[in-house]
Amino acid sequence: MQIVAKVFDIEISMRDVERECLRMKTDINKESLHLALERLIDRCLIYANAKESGFDVSDAEYDNALLDLLDQDEPLGLTSEAIQDLSADELEYLLKRLLIIRKYMQSISSDHEHVTSQKLREFYDEQKDIFMRSKCVRCSHILIRHGNNAEQRIQEIRSQIKNADDFNHISISCSDCPSHAACGDLGWFHKGKMISEIDEVAFSLEIGEISLPFKSSYGYHILMLNDRREASHIPFDDIKESLYERLMLIEKEFVLSKHIAELREQFADKISILNMDIIA
Template sequence: MQIIAKVFEFEISEQELERECAKVSLAEREKCLEGALKRLIDRCLLLYKAMESGIKISDTEYENAIWELLDEEDPLKLWSTSLEQLTPQEMEKLLKQRLMINKYINSIFPQNIPITNAKIKEFYDEQKEYFLKPEQVRCSHILIRNDNEEAKAKAEQIRREIHNADDFTYFCQKYSDCPSNNVCGDLGWFPRGKMIPEIEEVAFSLKVGEISQPFLSPYGYHILMKTGQSEKEYIPFEDIKDSLYARLQQIEKEYKLLRHLAELRKQYASHIV
């Protein structure tokens, strides 16, 4: 096993580095390896500080962490391509080290970093374009599968018998080949770019309550009824203030951690070889 770096008594092997970039394309490999080595060195520095601080992981903490992983992840993914060569003992060691690092980070940074309402509002105003809800429409449809003349004639005949929303609902439930027929053909709300072009073009050209003539898509012939429209608008500040507060707290923690790591790399430069 080739050792490519050492931080105090912690050795970083070529195998560890390869695991970090196991799923990266060849084109990105060199850049990934450079970043991975830096991350592994940072991890060793944090682990050293955790051990220096006397932090330990109890069996209960370890078992709880395992259950949390099983609750949050597909168990099969725990043994991903990048980790499949680890033995159970190596996996346990790696997880305990990560738990120690997390425990250390939580011990040096406050769990709730104060963020003023003014700071949150400033962030909202600066990033406002990200909180723009696009124009959306809601439609229901009747689908007659196939693109032959028989399907076209059937769609046209159905359309001639539809005079209002109640008619549309009746014929949708009776004749539509789309599984949405059990919810009156409802396609839900969608913005531009999320629906197939044929439906999008008709949906955004109709008025609310208007019913289209039959038109063809790769799925067959559709009859569309527009049931709603919302203009583009910014998400109100009050609606997302709490989530922005949580995001800003996370940003502050990440910034403090980066500063802390820079200080550790400088302080312990002679122990990184």
Template sequence: MANNEHTPSQIEEQIKQCILIRKYMQQIYPSDREIPESELLAFYEEQEENFSSQEMVRASHILIRKEEENAEEKAKKLREKINTPADFKNFCVQYSQCPSGVYGGDLGWFPRGKMIKEIEDVAFSLQPNEISEVFPTKYGYHILMVTDRREPHPIPFEDIRESLETSLNEFRKEFVLARHIQELRNTYKDQIEILDENYL
């Protein structure tokens, strides 16, 4: 039998130990413990600045791939013809070399940190219906238009109440368990033999 295989009795013993540990932890801090509404609300109000949605933009782009001959020049000539959002959409469908071109170049909604940096930098500097000048990325030359924008705003307490309670319970459980382990160490320090020096 290979070293990493276990007999049925060993597996049964491991399962028993897991159940005992779970029951013991449940006694120390019950997982179904409810936090009073007033306490959750007080925590929300204290930390309100941390419970807000991210600033987001929705943008569309026209891409002329860098492999295209005279790609930058073509992109700049195209940009000269674009004066309105309607122009942008028409030229995008006709000339963009990105698969998104058939959908008007729509890149969807994105917050900071989720898009190619060059596109992100330009997108967050524009207002809705504003069209960028030509700029490069590793894929080629882009013209970008921001189609919509969402400013950060507070998330209502009701929308995050459940996740707030779950997070607070987890935080408290970790704190209670850490304190309990420290108490056990202090009480039984004369009987504990630490074999791994990393835990000293």
């Protein structure tokens, strides 16, 4: 077994590096091997520091984690083939190491949770223009699919429509769109959700206006604009929970990255690269 690096007394083999590439879901090449080795070094530093700090896993915690592992499609982020290549001892070591690292990382992040309500509100106010609801419309739709004198039929249908009641009635009886059962109601949509031909017409209409017939690859269409919502800021109360989760994630990633950088500096002499080809 080729050992390519050591962190304290933890050996990292070429097999470990290749396995990490599989976990990263990337092709095995110089760049991915280098990145995989860096990730493994970081993980070993965290693990060693966690063990030194007294973190461990009980038999019950391990047994429960092992049961959870059996229900996962890709346990430990590995394919079933890669898992089968692991010995029982390797699987136990990797799983226990993962659990210890998770405990340690949780303790670090919980010690640095600074996302207060005030900070949340300040972030929202500073970045308010990011939190926008795009302009959207609600339309009803009549479709006549290509064939069987479709163009003539759509023109005749349009000539019969004088108002919304006419539109709704004719949509139910004549439209080839699945929405015909709901009087052609397409619901609310923003630009880009529908085909470009519908988008262009829908966003050019006034409320209550009924379009002239127009053509797409699906057939011939008539639209009626029922309502419109202009672009608007998302209220703070509507977004604060998801915003809190997002900021907490950013905070945790920042704290972890900073901690790893500190560990690398503190224990630089404990990291030995034995195969320089990987980082060349």
